[in-house]
Each structure stands twice: as C-alpha cells, then as structure tokens.
Amino acid sequence: MTYLAKPKLHHPRLPANKLGYTRRDYEGTVSTLCAGCGHDSISAAIVQACFELDLPPHRIAKLSGIGCSSKTPTYFLGNSHGFNSVHGRMPSVLTGANLANRELIYMGVSGDGDSASIGLGQFAHAIRRAVNMVYVVMNNGVYGLTKGQFSATADKGSKSKRGAVNTDAAIDLVGMALQLGASFVARSFSGDKAQLVPLLKAAILHRGAAFIDVISPCVAFNNHEGSTKSFDYVRSHNEAVNRLDFMVERTPITADYAPGTVREVVQHDGSTLMLRKLAEDYDPSDRIKAMTYLAERQAAGEVVTGLLYVDPQAGDLHESLNTVEQPLNALGDAELVPGAAALESINASLR
Amino acid sequence: MPQPKAIASVNDFVVKFANVNGSGSASANGLFARAIMRMGIPVACRNIFPSNIQGLPTWYEVRVCEAGWLGRRGGVDLMVAMNPQTWDKDVASIDPGGYLFYDSSRPLPASKFRDDVNVIGMPITEICNKAYTDARQKQLFKNIIYVGALSALLGIDPIEVEKLIGEEFRSKEKLIVPNVKAFLLGREWAEANLRGAPMGLRLQRADKVKDRIFIEGNSAAALGAVYGGATVCAWYPITPSTSLAEAFMRHCRKLRTDPQSGRARHAIVQAEDELASIGLVIGAGWNGARAFTCTSGPGISLMQEFLGLAYFAEIPAVVFDVQRGGPSTGMPTRTQQSDLLSCAYASHGDTKHVLLFPEDPHECFEMGATAFDLADRLQTPVFVMLDLDIGMNDWLCEPLSWDDSRRMDRGKVMTREALEAGKEFGRYLDVDGDGIPYRTYPGTHPARGAYFTRGTTKDRYARYSEEGPVYVDNMQRLLQKFETAKEIVPRPVRADAGRKTQFGVIYFGSSSAPMGEALEALRAEGIHLDTLRVRAFPFHDDVSEFIADHGQVFVVEQNRDGQLRMMLVNECGVDPTKLISVLNYDGTPITARFITREIAEKVGVLNPVPLKKRVAR
Helix, strand or coil, X not given: CCCXXXXXXXXXXXXXXXXXXXXXXXXXXXXXXXXXXXXXXXXXXXXXXXXHCCCCHHHEEEEECCCHHHHHHHHECCCCEEEECCCCCHHHHHHHHHHXXXXXXXXXXXXXXXXXXXXXXHHHHHHHCCCCEEEEEEECCEECCCCCEXXXXXXXXXXXXXXXXXXXXXXXXHHHHHHHCCCEEEEEECCCHHHHHHHHHHHHHCCCEEEEEEEXXXXXXXXXXXXXXXHHHHHHHEEECEEEEEXXXXXXXXXXXXCCCEEEEECCCCEEEEXXXXXXXXXXXXXXXXXXXXXXXXXXXXXXXXXXEECCCCCCHHHHHCECCCCHHHCCHHHHCCCHHHHHHHHHCCC | CCCCCCCCEECEEEEEEEEECCCCHHHXXXXXXXXXHHCCCCEEEEEECCCCCCCCEEEEEEEEECCCCCCECCCEEEEEECCHHHHHHHHHCEEEEEEEEEECCCCCCHHHCCCCCEEEEECHHHHHHHXXXXXXXXXXXXXXXXXXHHHHHHCCCHHHHHHHHHHHCCCCHHXXXXXXXXXXXXXXXXXXXXXXXXXXXXXXCCCCCCCCEEEXXXXXXXXXXXXXXXXXXXXXXXXXXXXXXXXXXXXXXXXXXXXXXXXXXXXXXXXXXXXXXXXXXXXXXXXXXXXXXXXXXXXXXXXXXXXXXXXXHCCCEXXXXXXXXXXXXXXXXXXXXXXXXXXXXXXXXXXXXXXXXXCCHHHHHXXXXXXXXXXXXXXXXXXXXXXXXXXXXXXXXXXXXXXXXXXXXCCCECCHHHHHXXXXXXXXXXXXXXCCCCECCCCCCCCCXXXXXXXXXXXXXXXXXXXXXXXXXXXXXXXXXXXXXXXXXXXXXXXXXCCCCCEXXXXXXXXXXXXXXXXXXXXXXXXXXXXXXXXXXXXCHHHHHHHHCCCEXXXXXXXXXXXXXXXXXXXXXXXXXXXXXXXXXXXXXXXXXXXXXXXXXXXXXXXXXXXXXXXXX
C-alpha cells in the first residue's frame, strides 16, 4: 500500500527546524509493515534524528537490501533518493554510491537475514573498507516476509513461534563490526527511542563506518516466550553501558554534570558527544576491552546497548584512496579526459 | 641419412618457443619479437600459458609476416624446444621441412628426432655454466643466449636488440650491460659454430610496420576507460581480465592525478568478489559516476542477479568481459568467445543487454571509451566482449587516436535548473518516444526529482506497482529502448567480394585477425565470400539484410554451440538452415588454415590438403 500518499495537511504550529522543515518533511509513505513492528519505531527515530540535525533531506541517500527492514526506506525521508537493491548486497551498492559522490550522507538499512546470512560478506567488507556511512541493522532474529524461519542472529537455544529450538550458533554483528574495524559501533533497542535517536545522530555525523545494531522485535513471528529477540526479553535483559545525552554540533556545552560521570568525545567535524556513564569502568575508546566486555555480558545472557566503541578521528575510504575533494560524479571532460596529445605520447612509447 | 627438405622463406614464418613457466623466458621471447618488429616486419605474438606460477609448460608463438596477416596461421616452421617435458609433442608439431633448435648440452637418442625436420643444436646449458657462477643467472641468461643465437641464424639486426635492452632497463641501468653481454655471447657462439647450419628462414628489413603500435587489448581497453571518463573501477582478480584493472591503475596514476593536490580523480576498489564488484559499479552509476568492472566468464555468472537489477532499474554500468574457456573453471588460460549468451541475456526474467565486440586492441580502446557513452545514453549495462587472445597478447595495431572536440555524452539527466523550472519528471516516463526516460542524480534538488530505485515493478513515476498493465507498459518501453540501441551501437562492417556470390560469412572479435588471410586463400581456390563483421548486439538491420542477400552464410565463432548463430536466428528471424557454423573452441586462437579448410570443405569444392599449403605460404 506504499502508493497511498500520506495526507499533506498537518498541524500549522508543527515545529520547524533551522532549515524550516517540519518532521513531516522527513517522513515517507505509510508503512506496510505489521502494526507494532519494531522497524517502524526505528524509521521514526531516523526521521527525528535527521529533523533534529537540520539535514537537507535531499542530501541523504538511503540504501537497502531485501526484506522487511529493507522496505523501510520507503517510509522515511521521502525527499531523499532511495535504492532498494538486491538481497544482501546493499553494502556494495552503498560503497559505489559513496565513491561517486563523497558529499552526501549515506544511510544503509539492512536486516539480520540481509546482513548476517546472505550478505555477511558484503557487510564485513564494507565495514573493513571504512566506507563513510551509517549502517543500521534492524535485527529481529527471524525471516518475516517468508514467515518465521530463524535468521543467523537468532540465539542458540531460542525458540521459534512453532516451538522449534535453534541449534546453530548466533552471529553477533556488533562483535564482528568491532573486530572488522568499524569506527563507531552501537547497539540499541527499537523500544528505546530516547537511546536510539542520539545514537543515530552521532552516527550520521561520524566519519567512517558507523554501525548500529538495533534489536527490533518481530510482532508477527518472534515476540513469544522462549525468543531472545522479544520485547519482554530485551526489556528485561537490556544493559546499557552509557547514555548519549547530548550531541551538540559546534556549540558550547552548557549542561552540568557531576565530575567523573560524563565523557566528552569530540568528532572530526567538531560535534561533541556527551556520554553519561552507566556501567562503571566501561571505556568506549578501547576496542579490545569493548570486545571482551561484550563477550562476557553476552555469555551472561544480557543484551548490552549504548555507544560501545567510537574512534572520533577515524578516516574513511576516500582518505585511503586519496581521492580529490570534488565529488567524482561532478568531474567533467577537462578533468577526466587526457586528450590527443597525451595519447600520442602513449603511442610513441608502444612502438 | 638424406638431408630433409628445408623450408625457405623470407619474412614469412612461424617460430614457436617451448619453455617452462617462471623460467624468465617471457621477456627474452618478447625481445625477439620486438626486434623483428623494429626491423619493419609485422609480427603477431601469442602467449600460450598454463594456470600456474612456476613449472608447467608454456609456449610463445611468433608469427613473422611481411604481408601483414596477424591472425594465428597454424603450424610451426621453427621450434625453439627448451622444455624437456613437452619435447615429443613440440617436435611432432613442426611442419615437414621445418627446423628444430634445441639445447644440445645433453645427448639425446636419434629416436627423439624426426628425419623430415632440420635440427640445430646448441649446448646452451654448457655455455651458461661456463660463463656464469650464480645459479639464477645461469637460468635467466639461457633465454637471452638463445635469442642471441637466433639473431645470428635468422638475421635479426643486433643493434635493434641492444637498443631494446637499453629501453627495457632504462630505470635499472646496471642490468643493461650483462643482458647485452649474454645476447652477444649467444650471437657470437652461433656465428662461430652454426655457420653451416641448415636454415632457410631469413629476416630482411622491410617498411611494413609503419606507425603501428604494439599493445595488449587489456591495456588498450583500460586506456579507453580513462578516455571514456570512468572514475570508479571495482574488480576482483580473475584471469584473463586482471591485467585490465592493473593497467587502469597504471594509466590513472599517470593521467588522472590532480596536478595541484596530487590526489586521485578516480577510485579503484579490489572488491571481495564479483558480486561486490558489480554492486559497486551499479551504486556508482546510480549516483552519476562512470563506473566499470572487468571480469571473465565465472565472474559474469556471479553477477547475474545484479545485472538484472541494472537492466530493470535502468542504471548505467560497463562490464569488460575478457572471455576464457568455459564452462565452469574450464580453461582459465585459454581463449574462447563463449560468454555471448550469458551476457546478452544475463539474469532471470526477460532481459537483453548491449554487447560490443572489439576486433583488436585499437578497437578495445575505441569501444572501451564508447561503452561509457552508450551506458549513460541507454541507462543500462554495456558489455565489452574481449577474449584472452586480444586481452593478454600484444597485438600490432593502428595507433590510438582521440578527437579533442569529443565530449562525454552523459545521456538524459535532469538538472536542478530543469527541476526548478517545473519540468515534469517521471523516472520511467518515456518523453521522447525512444524508450529512454530521464534520471536525476541523488542530491540534485531539495524538493523535486527524488525517486525510489528498486528491482520490483514500478510505474512511470517509480512508484511500486504489481498491476499487470503497468508492468507490461514498462517492459514494452524497455524493448523500445533496445530498438533505440540498435541505431547507436557500432554498426557492422560489410565488405563485398567484388563479384556476385551466394556465400557470405559473418564473424566478430578476435576471429577478425585470421579472416582476411582465410578469405584470400579461399579466393585463390575460386571461393568468393561477402563478409560482415558484427560489432555489436542488438544487431543492426544491416545484419538481417546481409543474411537475406545470400544463399548460405557461414558464422565463424570460437565456441562449441554457435552462440552468435543462435542469437542471429533468435533476433533476426532468419531461416536457421541458411546459417552454417564454423567453430573453433579448443582454447587456442582460431587460425586462417582452420577457417579456410572448414569453409572449403563445407562449400564442397576443394581438397583441404593443397589448400593448407596455399595458406601457409
């Protein structure tokens, strides 16, 4: 039902951001996902993050693969170009798009089937290439569109709706992203917008590969007793290591914090992350310790959320390739075509 | 023993070097060929190599031909047998009256030789062992030493060889003297000891090379990509296409570095596999950069799903397919033209793709550049169909040329100004009746022109729809676009026999090189053929006309199943009995002798034996 347009009328006093856009300007068409789907909350969080960051919607490109999660780009940022590619291959399409024009913001949206099964290789390689992007996995541990098969992120021992027990080990995308060198790694929960929105904002402003795993319960196939991706399970096992309170772009920080409770992280563009510590001694700048901590808590059955790792001064693929500042898609004949004289000297060297 | 007959020929013979892979023979053999070329005599060289780094047999075939035929002739006049593993086969392959040059350091029984072949022995190992102490030098200089001896036997100008050595090692000057010394060591030994050797093959300076250049198809295609404005290259290593990506890197370093900042005006990514390569290319193409990948058959198989997306979502992409022997891993280091069907109809569902067929490196350059204009204009994948023979061998061809007034054709791209002015935009709306809609680059306009790209069906305004009529409307427009492509892809080249004939021959790609020679031989036997060289798919109407003009049309291909023939039957609606396949698919490049024999046999006029001799000399 995505061809149904949303009503254009809205409340006249709907607040506008610095660019004069309201939240509605960042929305897409009406969602066709199930009522109560976690993915819709993530779409709403993306809308809010982009609105609050005052981003011109057309400067964002949203890309996805195939699956319920990959349908969501239709439901947010209706004034942005979108690309619903093939199953598991969003990362390569996004990488190519990013190479063509380094000036846009690239938001890759994927699911656990799309990224942990068919697209595990592409997920891994886009991360290790440090493509400047926000890579969001809407993780529900189940195949929705094909009606309830386990996905590769389903925990070993968890139960399907029909009662089958998953015997395969789970793939932990957060652990993989850390190991593969992602420079921004977070996990959140679709039911915790207060946590998710600031994480998305920080990820959007981060340069390099930013990965957010969002546990997003599937109300149709994976929200029952025995599932470790249900609303109840995640709520009762959610262990946030920190709270990202403020994400201020080039503005002085005014809030007061008790000493030792907040960590200030300045990103390359001057934006500042104010991280309120929740877990004692959790250090999001130490990749190795983060990996150990996550492994330990996971073994204890907890779902660790928050900003798990950040390297605020990370580089990206364009830096590695030493490409020119100007977007490659804006270069013309003068910059690209060497001309007849250069060809003549090449000919001369081939005789 | 009676002296065998000795083939006598000036500037027209085939030399084949049998070597061991990894022994350093390639550069010495190349030196041999280039020196002949510098004497103004055309050469055609082919590397026949294994999928191996060291130890397996490898051959290098040099055809010397003042008349200028650059295809593989077939047969061997002089075998330089440096590989004991393949000795028997190598000796057996020499034409009667031909020559065998070998390392005679160790005596061989008489049974190892043929009495209808002239034998010239040189104790190369012995000479090397005396001259050098270092084991590596003993091995490496063996090759230069036999080049020295051959220069004396065949009459290669030593000055040309010395000049070439100087150029080769311009940046490693200390290697020049030892190489020249080894060359002269071989040459002087031959002058002193092989003066009376039976050798009827001679080289004589000519002026037949003119301003032609000597270049690999892969390198020329990569230059074409540079001139065609490609900025993004994503690839995965696979023989025989790897050297295309490597050449693109090399050319870009020189030609595409911003002189002020020293930064790259290009981005090259070695992807994790072919799926990612084509995905990157599609992402870049969608976002307005000119992008390509290069691969071979197995890569094309892996890219199928993505190619369907690019076709259906209408995204420009250029794929250089350097074809090798299939199916499966097949013959990874041998040549074939066997990916036509898997490219022309790549992916599930109803699809058709644009293919270009370069005949030599010169056309690899031209089509390499043109492919990007076509991809942008048609908003679809365009395949440049090289093969290993063109791609990985140095060919003598016309110099590359460029018209400085030429500009990139970016196709129908709606600008910010047009959107601002309120021009109607429908991503899949056919406004000009040619089946080609307008597109916008992401990020163009704050409120207009954004659309959602998808592999699912959509209406003219890019909105998701599974309505039958909407789907059919879009599929019909794609057919209309393919009709438009017919008129803008490179046209076929027709050449008539000069007299009325009921026979025609259709050929394409690397089969072009031996075709002229085969036609001449057939003409001498009274068989006259009109010819049509197909340069692109979809086929121009000239192709159906050509078939209609003839009673029988031979279709020359380098695959088993006659893939071009199938496409002609399928696309041109011709009576299949009119089209007779001439197929060479053993992995070696098709020869003039083969084409001549096959056509002559099929015409049913000639005995193939005398004809074979006719082609040879």
